[in-house]
Amino acid sequence: MKDASFQSAYLLSRRKFITSTLLSGSGMALLGLQPAYTKEAANVFQKQWTVQQVMDHILKEGELSPLKETVDTLKSGQASQVVSGIVTTMFATIAVIEEAAKRKANFIMAHEPTFYNHTDNPEWVAGNTVVKDKQQLLEKHNIVVWRFHDYCHSLKPDAISYGVAKKANWLSYYKPGERILTIPKLSLQQLVTHLKSSLGIKQLRVIGDLNQSCERIALLPGAWGGQRQVGVAESEKPDVVVVGETPEWETTEYIRDARLLGRKMSLIILGHSVSEEPGMEWLVDWLKPKFSGLPVSHIASGDPFMWL
Template structure:
């Protein structure tokens, strides 16, 4: 016959049962992405070792992002299971960016553009590419994970790149999520160029237009939208100025030049691809860091690859 439990042993069992049920409840809530009411903010972050996958999952959850079919946003080096010692955002994971990340003890690079010189990072595009091999060896040596954050970056609301550029250009009061047209206070094209050079930190801009013309309706298309979308925007929206990251010189540039010869007023400002989207990856640090306080997130600008001679 089983011996009756004493009051003290019953209390002990009840306490253990409560702790087990509490742990189960907390774990279940965590799996559902719900923070238990009894958990403090400190408890949720203290001494947590995040993996690359954890960080990507966090970005998806906090950004309200849904899977994109056939996305180019994949890991270009390293493994998703690797613990993260630090995070760096950038436009291009260049050799100097990788070396600086190593100095900062950051082993996870979130890059907006390709690492291996083509849209899908096909390392076999040019067989036996010596530069590709050396770059892979450098990444492997320092156990650096590179994740391209392009499609999902633009899927954020607001689009991280457009928002970042508008913020750095001090145009947030004119910016509307999901729109590429901004109405700014009237300014001459020459003054607008000066403002963009100063606010975005760009030494030289390429321009088609009359320096004295007035610019108020601005089409802001940072990055490489392609000739079709750039020309379509100019044709349908009729902005005073089209501001882009880069152009195919035989497409958008020639359209703008001919249009002006035929009496159209739309001017063109070419910022440069990296410089036009870098502010978005810089702002992404501000977006991500508050959501993961126990891992340092910083930005390293990949910069302009060109010099003027």
């Protein structure tokens, strides 16, 4: 019995020694593993992440410096909360919040505002009952919402434009930082069909001749604002300007008059939410290897409009 106990203790001690050695740098060297393994080991074996740790790690992995002035702040919840799962989306709508709760994910990364104005000021309209009800729903499910807009566009490449180009199968024509993609020639009709099919959009708004040849595309998803959209159109002279949304009295009227003056430039309006959603969807692929212990998924907020 004494020998058996001694042998059992010896084997247990030896097992612990081997395990600790293999997890050390020298042990990994013996196994021929690369040093990069140790660099990621903390991510692989970390079992719990707080909200603050997740945000800090994203900035670190994206090589981003904290911004002094940014809308990318917490809209609900506390930085000290332990994260049970991450969800990316365009807008943290009521439906997205409820679906996140079903998935037992309590950390939502939303690209756009949660409370209907750029800074998410809940008093933007005093006594807003929809805002109050939404806040109560977030509190009920103990869900954190972190806006990921400025940092998202600061990633290299910009997560939104890269995600859109990837989903449109245009990565071979995409150059980070450039707004013009030169694609194989298509008619405007063919281009519209391609965008609807690849991006999963039911309806688009278009100004232009459907038989026009399109090769140089200004890809401007989201809401750039009329001045910047027209600025790109003037400086780059694309065949077609593809935007998420635009004030109808700005870019829309510019394109209409440009065409009446003989310029062959068209406009495609995708819709704000659906135009940037591919970027937040692609962000899941970027996040997953960085948080191996956390479930990470995407919930599309979708097109808010019903087309009649």
